Every structure is written in structure tokens, then in C-alpha cells.
Amino acid sequence: MRFSKTLIPTLREAPAEAEAISHILMLRAGYVRQLASGLYIYLPLGWRVLNRINKIIKEEMDSIGDQEISMPVLHPAEIWQQTGRWSEIGEEMFRLRDRTNRDMCLGMTHEEIITWLASKEIRSYRDLPQSWYQIQTKLRDEARPKSGILRTREFLMKDCYSFDKDEAGLEENYKKHEEAYHRIYKRCGLNFYQVESDPGMMGGSTAHEFMAPSLAGEDEIVLCDKCGYSANREVEKGDKCPKCNEPLKAEKAIEIGNIFKLGTKYTIALKAVYLDEQGKEKPIVMGCYGIGPARIAASAVEQSHDRDGIIWPESIAPFDVEIITLNMNKTEVLNASESLYGVLKSRGVDALIDDRDVSPGVKFKDADLIGIPWQIVVGEKNIKDGFVELKYRKTKEVEKVRPEEAVKRLTERH
Template sequence: MRLSQYLLPTLRETPADAEIVSHQLMLRAGMIRRLAAGLYSWLPLGYRVVQRVEQVVREEMNAAGAQEVLMPVVQPAELWEESGRWDNFGPELLRIKDRHDRDFALGPTHEEVITDLIRGEVRSYRQLPLNLYQIQTKFRDEIRPRFGVMRAREFVMKDGYSFEADEASLDRTYEAMFEAYGRIFSRLGLDFRPVRARTGAIGGSVSHEFHVLAESGEDEIASCPSCGYAANVELAEAAAPETERPAPGEELRTVDTPGAYTIAAVSAMLDVPADRTVKTLFAEGRHGPVALVLRGDHELNEDKAAAHPALGGECHFLDGHRVKQLAGAEPGSVGPVGLDVEKVTVVADREAAVLADFVCGANRDDQHLMGVNWNENLPEPQAADLRMVVKGDPCPECRTPMDTTRGIEVGHIFKLGAKYSESLGATYLDADGREHPMLMGCYGIGVSRIVAAAIEQNHDDAGIRWPEAIAPFDVALIAINKKKSQRVADAAEAVYAELREAGYEVLYDDRDERPGIQFNDADLIGIPHRLVVGDKGLDRGVYEYKARTAAESEDAPADGLLEFLRTRAGDV
């Protein structure tokens, strides 16, 4: 492709509204342009990267036995009502009406549609298992779209769905997809990590996320460098403490703490470390209020709390008025001592349950208690894992101190079980003629998000540094001052033809621009290999070659160029 004929509107300055590197560079490199909040047009350079990602995804999905389909973006409300998600999916589901006043949705995902398709086509166990996927545009009405295509409202996604006759078959397909995802992200040249995750709005029993590791990631991942355990911190287990609770050593006493309503303020006022304080949060439980007690330096994991039997799946905090009715004080001065156990269930995180001589709110405004001890000043609590894990926590499987890193979720796989097949009536007949609901799996990859994630992981001050598998072009060819030198123009044309004939995708900068602009644009758009044709090099029978990731350039022989490139860029 000749750059003089290519729509590549690069920008010198960083757009003010672009917050993260990938958004900045995608705009500057002429890959995308904003249409409205969370809606982007893909320009030729950007769309080539999307297509390269799609190609790898498609090849690996096909190799794993999945079959490609294409389903409508617009989905009838009746299907979502059958599954029960029309009312509970949330405002991310964009609801629309047609001219006949019938309700539809723009598809954020396709569980309902694929299940409807298969329930009409599959009757017998002999037709199972089935693994189907599509690569298609999705729409989710994000409340605050941001970070460019990283969290857009419209995006390109690969979503796949499997239908199985039994758990063993589902396990095999899930494992095959897990392995296929590993191959996809490896081929794309990404530093990634699969982690255990919660299932969220999609539902199901087991799920794994695949994260591209990057400091800009919205998710935090806990991982063990020893045994390989890895999980999103929303799910990661905080290992039970190995030490027993110390014996009490202090007398209970009340202290005034005027204006100290946070752990930091209380710790500073009383000169007590945060890990010797506790905080108490009140939530609505299945059979009445629940007091959740955590060590002062720990944060509540709402998903873990919601899973506790006392809460029954939801974690709704009580407002200040209700808290004062139960505890007698405003939030910030409340604690577990003196609560009416007939009315309030006390559940303590496992670390809080082994504290002795701790500090907590006195249930009187502007006062706290010191020297508090379980079993002496208040009843023994129910102990449970309620908190977010932090760096250095012991691994729940081998107790090695864990690391925490940030990641960008680019893939998610689920074991859905019979969640959708039961509600939509997708059944099959077994060998004895008995009817069963099909078991399902769900397998998603954020194709357009991968493009941004790859940039977050592969860039420098000059611009993007694409992994070769998804680079929009293989080689950037630059002709220096070709307008003034016919032999440069002729040599560059010859190189361009030679590389294309050999199968390389080449972006030939044939513009009449200053060399500095040409070099800057080449670095900005991040093509892995650059060849420069100039008079000085031609005098010596060489071209200037530079890998995008290299610090220095080197000579490439004009005679034997393809052989030289194969040692740097490989075969195409």
C-alpha cells in the first residue's frame, strides 16, 4: 500500500480527552475516530489490526472444532423474557421498539439467541456436542464509556457457545477452549494470564478470565509465583490464618475519639496500628441485619460477603439511619460490642476473628473501645473469608506469598450448565428416549479490546510497537528525497515490488515529506520492520534496516534483501 494513497491521518499532538496510552496512540496513529461517547469508526490502519486479530481467533477456534455462525444484532424481547434477563440484566441492555411497538434489544451477548437456534435444530444426543461461535459487533450501554475502545459501548467480540449432553462432555469442551485461548493469546504475542473469576451477569458455575498484564488494567489479579494459582481479587481466597488468637492482655476501656470516623483517623488519634482495629459494616441479611467485621487495614469483598449464607446472594448495605437504630451511633463509631444478637448476626472475617486486644467503635458517637476481646467482651463470631486479598497474602493452595498485578480482561470462559437451556426449553433425547436439558458453555474474546490491550503492553515514547502477528503491515518502506533522486525512486519501487511478490505486507511511504516526518510516522504506527532507501545507502549497495524494538539501525544488503529480512522478520 502506498502511503500517498492511504487514509492515515496521524496527529502530532495528544488529544486532550484521551486518558490512557492506547486511546492516545490509536487516535494519533489514525486508527480510530470518535463518533459519539463510546462509539468509534475504525480507519483502514486500525481495521487491519482488527482483522489480523480475527484471523488468529478464527484459525484457533476452527482448529479446536468450533463452527462459525452469524446471528442478528437485534434480538426480540420475548427471548430475554423467557430467560428472565429482560428485567434483571440492567441498563447496559439497550432496549428499542420497532414500528409495530414491539420490544427488541441490541445484543450485548447472544446466549438467548443461540439457545433458541439450537432448541429448534437439535433433538438427539447423537447431534451433540456442538460448539458454535461468531465474530460480531456487540452493544452495551455503558454508564461511563471511557478509555477509547477499551470500554466502548459498541465493540467487536468473538462469542462462542457449546451444547453438551453431560458434565464430562462440558468439561472436555471447556478444557479445549481454555487451551485454545492460551494458543490465541500466545500467537498474538501478548503477555497474558488466565485467572479464576466470578461469573457475573452471564451466570454459570465456573469461569476463567484471560488478562493481558498492563499497569493500566482495570482488574487486579492475585497470583502465586510458586504453584501457579491465579484469580481475580474479586474471587481470590484469603487463606485462613495459621496463628491462633492470642490470649487477652488488656482491660476493656472506653476512649473519646471526637471527629475520628475513619480507621486512619482512629489509628492516628489512639496511636494504634490499623491492623489492631476493626471496622463494622451493616448489611441486609436473609433473616435480618448482618454485622460484617473486618480488620481495619482490610477491605470488604462484596462478592464474598454476598455468598455467605447469612446474606443469601446480595450485599445491600444499611443506610445511616438504620445503622443508628441498630447500634446506637452513627457509622464511624459503631462496633460489634453490645449488639443485640437476637436481632443482628455477627460475621467476622477470619483475620478479624483471631485478633485480641483490638479497637472498635463503642456504639456511642465519638467514642471507641480499646482492649476488646472475643469471648470476653462479646460473643464468638461466625468466621468467614470476607476480605480482598492483598500483595503478600499467603497462597490458599501452597501458602507462598502472592503477587498482585493489574490486567486487562480480553477473554472470559464460563460453564453455564443448564441455566439457559432449562429456561428456554433446549432439550435432547438420550439413548433411552428420555428428555434432558442440554448443558452449555460460553466462551468470549474481546477482539477490539485486544487491539487496545496490545498497545498498552507494547509501546514506547515514540509510539506503538506491534507484535508481529497483529501488526497492520510487516514492513514500512521509506524513500528518502525520492523527488530529488530518480535512482532512489526507482530503487524504492523495485524493493516495494520485490517485497510484495515475496508475500510481505508493505506500507510504502512514497510521500514528498521530510525524512523526520516519515520516520516519526513509522515509529508512531509501530510497524515491526523498517527499510529506508536513500542515496547514501545506494552508494554502498545497502538499505537502512531497523526493527521497531531495536535501539539502532543496521545495513541490509540490496543484493540478498529477502534472505536478510527472513532472518529478522521470518517467512510470511
């Protein structure tokens, strides 16, 4: 993509209301804009990051046999009334009436809807197990939306639901999803912990959260350095490790995912049953597995930045490389930049070319702020000798190489 034709509105200063580092940097680097409290617009760079995260999530979900579907955001109230959550959940739920005066709500989660689907489509033990997921918009009327895209009223969520004939099946599905989650966060370049947590309003017996350590986090996790035990502070109130009695240390963290063994709470309420081998009717056993893609993006920024800007992990960066054309009025420089851009594109390397008519200083500053992992600097003096500069954003190490060498290295990493 061409910088000159792309909406990348970088700012020198962050708006005063931004406090979290990820919020400040994503506003300054032109990734997002706030529409209203808890409502964000993703600009081209922000949307590319989110899509790269979603792609990783989908690949890992598909690899364990999960099937992607899409459910409506608008739900009829009756299904929520059947599980009791229509009255249990308070003002967090957006409620409305349609033109026939029927009660509706905007989905803050989809257990009810997917269990309704299972109740209609699953008949026999032969239909099980099943795992269905979607990456869909959720709405929650948060009392205090804050920290930019970390706590918003409308957000994307990957929610997955498994259906099994018994606890043993659920156990197996839970394990598979747990492992897939580890792969997802690792691939996204995050530092994270899996901790025990409280099932809360979801119900069910066992739950785990995935936590990315960050000062911007609203949760606190406790960790044992000796045996590796970890838990959400809400679950583990003591100061000593329950496994080995060593002192626990506390750390702030962002919740980036959660998994629940729901059991039969929803399937009994919504009569999602199957006939077993003996022809006996039994409730289906459920698990559910959520991930917030925007929280992965914000956590990556929280964990990986410096005073000049964002340093994206290569796997979720909006582009693989940025070509910085220093002298727009010099034909050799323009030609070399355009040729690099074309070759990289043809090899499947995503490149952003800074072809704006602005000073080198502005280009360097913006490139570091935006945080694309690699930069190729094309300048008049170097190109005369047949060289470009290859810069690694993370360490700021610069190397003089032939253009072909830069292409080769980036193609190999890709």
C-alpha cells in the same frame, strides 16, 4: 499500500481527553477516531490490526472444530423474557420498539439467541456435541465508556457456545477452548494470565478470565510467585495464597477474554433438550467462550510501546514492513523503493511504502509512531553503493544490507 493514498492522519499531540497509553497512541498514530462517547471509527491501520487478530482467532476456533455462524444484532424481547434477563439486566441493555410496537433489544451477548437456535435444531444425542461461534457487534450502554477502545458502547466480540449431552462433554469442550485461548493470546504476542473468576450475570458454575497485565486495566488480579496461583481480586479477597500460604501480589490487568461453564441455566429456560440413548428427554449442557479483539489490540499497545510510539507484535501489526523512501526527487531511490515494494508484495509480505513528499524527519517520526515491526530505509547515499538500511522497530537496531538480503529476511520471517 501507499502512504500517500491511505488515510493515516498522524497527530503530534493526543487530544486532552485521552489518558490510557493505548488510547493516546492509537489516536496519534491514526488508527482510530472517536465518533461519540464509547463509539469509535477504525481507520485503515486500525481495521487491519483488528482483522489480523480476528484471523488468528478464527484459525484457532476452526482448528478445534468450532463452526462459524452469524446471528442478528437486533433481538426480539420474548426470548430474553424467557430466561429472565430482560428484567434482570438494567440500563446496560439498549432497548427499542419496532414499528408494530414490539419490544426489541440490541444484543449485548447472544446466549439467548443461540440457545433458541439449539432448541430448534438439536433433537438427539446423535446431534451432539456442537460448538458455534461468531465475530459480531455487541452493544452495551456503558455508564462510563473510557480508555479509548478498551471500554466502548459498541464493539466486536468473538463469542462461542458449546452444546454437550452431559457435564463430562462440557468439561472436555471447556478444556479444548481453554487451550485454544492460550494459543490465541500467545500468537498475538501478549503477556497474559488465566485466572479464576466469578460467573456473575452469566450464571453457571465455573468461570475463568484471561487477563493482560497493564496499568490501564480496570481489574485487579492477585498472583502467587511461588506456586503460580492466580485469581481475580473479586474472587480472592485474602492476602495469602490459598494453595501455599505465601503472600499474594496484586497487579492491574485488562480482561481480554472469559470462559464459562453455563450448565443448563439457559437450556432449561428455553427448552433446548435432546433425546438420549434411552429416548429420555434431557437438557443440553452449555459452555460459552468470549474474546474481545479490540481489547487484544489495546493490550498489545499497552504492553509494547516506547516514547516514540507503538511496537506491534509481528503477528498483529497492520503491515509486516514499511519502506521509507527518503529522497522522492532521486530516480535511483524511487526505482529501488518501487522495486522492493513490488518484490515484497509478490512474495506475500505486506508492505506500506512511504511515498509522501515530506521530509525524512517526518517519515522517521511517523514510522516509529505507527509501529510497523520492520523498516527498510532507502536513501540516496546508501543506494549508490547498493545498500539499504534494515531497521528493527523494537530495538532500533539498524543494519546495512543489500536489498535482496532485506527481502530474503522478511520473506523468511513471514
